[in-house]
Amino acid sequence: MPRTSKRQASNNDVIPVPGKIAMTLTVNGVEKQLKVAPWTTLLDALRDHLDLTGTKKGCDHGQCGACTVLVDGRRINSCLTFAVMQDGTKVTTIEGLAANGELHALQQAFIDHDAFQCGYCTPGQICSAAGLIAEGRAKSVDEIRELMSGNICRCGAYPNIVAAIQEAMGQS
């Protein structure tokens, strides 16, 4: 008996667990309804709720860029935003870049230039590069390197990544 009352007393001190929040994301052109806890990051919503595991969890602290996706066309770190904050937005992940059975120019260029070894950073690199090309700020190799510095490649494939982006940039 004392055990029960103790438990009830301690429950009163606990912050109640917030309910899940219903929200909508348009992911790779398809509208998705989901219910997430407020602390679910966009990255975890994509991977664990929508089974889109192409977007990678590297550091989970905004330091590596592996989780880069495009939200309303802008590249961001999906690990540093809560899914509920992105309610109603359009998200593009690596799974959404190929169209009509053809690889995106960046995907093809990464293959042609051997721009990866282990491949773990690659989805983030390619989504980031898609954002870079859309921004249109980078003209020189120095500028590509600077504006891609948020994407770390621990295999060190940087020269080939830059070459691949340069080639894709020329085509766009």
Place this chain on the structure above:
Amino acid sequence: MINFQYVRAADVADAVRRMAADPTAKFIAGGTNLIDLMKEDVERPSRLIDISRLPLRTVEQAPGGGVWIGALVPNSDLAYHPLVTQRYPLLASAILAGASAQLRNMASTGGNLLQRTRCYYFYDITTPCNKRAPGTGCSAIKGINRIHAILGTSEACIATHPSDMCVALAALDAKVHVTGPMGERTIPLSEFHRLPGDTPQLDTNLRQNEIVTAVELPAQGFTSNYTYLKLRDRLSYAFALVSIAAALELEGRTIKKARLALGGVAHKPWRDPAAEAALRGQVANRATFTHAADVLLREAKGYEHNSFKIELARRGIVRALTQAAQGTPQPQSKKEIL
């Protein structure tokens, strides 16, 4: 991360009201620093008040010839805004020296002001830290303090403010507009951040329940003679060991006005009226710049691992003032220092 409630503010008044109703709530905008700190259990808000959709996203001409920057303008939009690139290139350069393209797309102007220190001990909840847990002591003073402050430190805290943008804003004499339960007020940027003293848990003079709504730049932008020189452990995407914002108004070779602000060296963007006075009225040459650097660093104090910052700052100031005087600002995508 602890459980928290999530609400979206309808407008600025609603945001202030909701904050006043819950002392353990936090505003969230870009989230790039706050969410990271929540993952580390450094920040434990009971409630997040999402302000990211409030209409504070414009950059426009202000009465009096300056420019008004809404608190939610993303760092990237601000850096590339024509009013900023044309009239305040020092600010554009400083913003582009910081973080990564992805983070700049997310991070807001107001949030940049309010980002917290990158002191390793502040981030590590298993260690004492007066900023995170007042009264527990400072682990950095006798610890690994390579990235820490050399100016304005106290026995309680030697942390630095991590922003690049704020260093340029300090040099440009920006003002911060805030709204609270008592109404609106304006805080000069140089008085917005604090020195640690014996209350290092307070980063700024923003009061509980106040919200940053805008940053205002005065008319003078120093477009001809400026630079932002950032010195760091790797060439991009790293916090400053020392950074220097320099802006000069010249008449021939004589300095009419001088602005000098340093990042990475103190608990706030560091400006020193005596150092700027040492530049005013003098000929813009190496001797003048070296003297100003000596004045600025006269009370600099190194700790076991960061004494190198004093000489790094001295040389950086001379180099930055030289770049500014020559009209050759440091490009942020070119890695050789001019």
